[in-house]
Amino acid sequence: MTALSERELTPDAAAPAKPSLERGSYSDQIFKGLLTLAALAIPLLLCFLVYELWSGARLAIGKFGFDFVTTSTWDPVTEEFGAFPLIFGTLISSLVALVIAVPLSLGVAIYLTEFAPKAIRQPVAFLLSLLAAIPSVVYGLWGIFVLIPILRKSVFPLLRDVFGFLPLFQGAIYGPSMLAAGIILSIMVMPYVMSVSREVLMAVPNTQREASLALGATRWEAVITTVVPYARSGIIGAVILGLGRALGETMAVTMLIGNRHEIAASLFAPGYTMAAAIANEFSEAVGDMHLSALAYVAFVLFVVTVVVNAGARLLIWRVARGSGIGSKAL
């Protein structure tokens, strides 16, 4: 076997192939050109998208300028627009989603890779991934008919009784609220965070676990002190993936968030997000300024997404410094 492979690698054997490579046949040139085009198409598309958003929003940018992101009026009748509550709502609902989803999905991922019997690993992971295939309007309907009644009757009053000293859990309980939207988002985000962090944890070399156990660590200590830190950059990557999904989610959120253009300290209060406002108002927006303001919102959403992603990548880079699982992929 060894002899054979050595012979294959000798210049003699490679000789017939080499000239054709050097000749640089047309098919190679065309193939390379096509691939380059395909690679360029994505950034070009992105540039075109940004340009379209910007040109659509020009009217509103000219009228409101930077005040658009700091003011809170949204009045299509007098054509006064400010998107601060929308930006606030987008960030807070996504944050609530991550606060709930990350510990849960990380727990599931650790259980599945470190503790679960082999027989149930695959089925559980498969079932969780199935959650990602459910259309978001179904999540929204389920939220309206099942989740909201449960939240309003039992969960929210309980939260208010126990944590009522915090401003986060005060005020009237309607049902549709920032918290309800955050909860539905967390369910939608979980499969992404779970499956990516599970892949990352599985990629941690067994030598790491063995070394830790050999030093006298319990399995729990081995996971916390060795496995998770080793995979941390990959796990942060998984969280970013979930965050991206949460920031842009539209249908389920608009069905559960209450669509109130206002900023409230309480998570029980209704709110609004950028994606929801665009989806709600775009089809019936009649005035040019109204349309332009919605395009401006889309532009701001784009910028927020880019900033959040860039920030998260910077975080990984600082945390991981090129080591660990998954950091190279990001």
Added chain:
Amino acid sequence: MVGRLPLALASLSLLAVLGCDGGRAPAPAAEQAAGAPGAAGAGASLTGAGATFPNPIYSKWFDAYNRTTGVQINYQSIGSGGGIRQFTEGTVDFGATDGPMTDEQIAAVQGNVLHVPTVLGAVVATYNLPSLGAKPLRFDGPALADIFLGRIARWNDRRLAALNPGVALPAQDILVVHRSDGSGTTYIFTDFLAKASPDWKTKVGHATSVEWPIGLGGKGNEGVTQQVKQSEGAIGYVELIYALSNGLPAAEIRNPGGQFVTPTLKTVSAAAEGTSFSPDSDFRVSITNAPGAEAYPISSFTWLLIHTREPQSPKNQAIRAFLAWMLKPAAQRMAADLQYAPLPVPVIELIRRRLGVS
């Protein structure tokens, strides 16, 4: 082969309809109308876009019209705003809208537009107060406006009690629910509130989406309905057909004649009947708060937008031929079957005269 015979029969029946109905109309006009589909040709097609509210009846009409004449009409229910935009940009042959175009929008098409009323829509105030019986609550415009402004915050408010003598209104907070998506329903409702209350007019105004002073936003009729059904003490507004088909409680509203009117197809048609049109009307008429003892005050037309210039062009001929067909009793009955309030006869006559069809 299979398609030919029904088509021929359908053409015959169309001619028969034209024949029966043409008794009053001058003969040349009848010929013109009958000739138009032929001129446009079987298999001709038209494209339109706009309002979602009349989409069920439009689909039914376009389908029936296609079967009788062979003219294919593609309609995309993308919303009134999109309908007006596409009509203005000339990407569709006709538009459709629940709220009439503004003067600026008409200027943008150099006045080359006519609003043609097709059916009527109405909005009902629905509420969730299980302690009350089946007898509907009564509101007037100013009280409704003050509820949606947040000034009347409790159900046992003095003014609501005065409107509903003998009803034991609960001492409960009112939860206001409104549409979150831009909608013709919101347009009609806020148009009514703006007419009923000067404060509403200056503070909020009327449009397909407005800045609501208070309340929760539900997406679509079903979103509002769910929110109202799930919260005791809630009040919201939904489209009449949706309320009727889902058996929601519907409040009686006081009209300018002082009558409390239950929303039904009949009272909505009465609102259109009570409105007076000048002969050269452009039909951009608001019929909220219309006069007439029977008239339900939160009613409105929904319109098709067609070009007025070059009425002889093939596309415009084809659209006019369809409109002539739509105004006939058979087509109007289809509207009633789908629970749309049909146009009253005087309005139909006026539209016919304006279009020059019979």
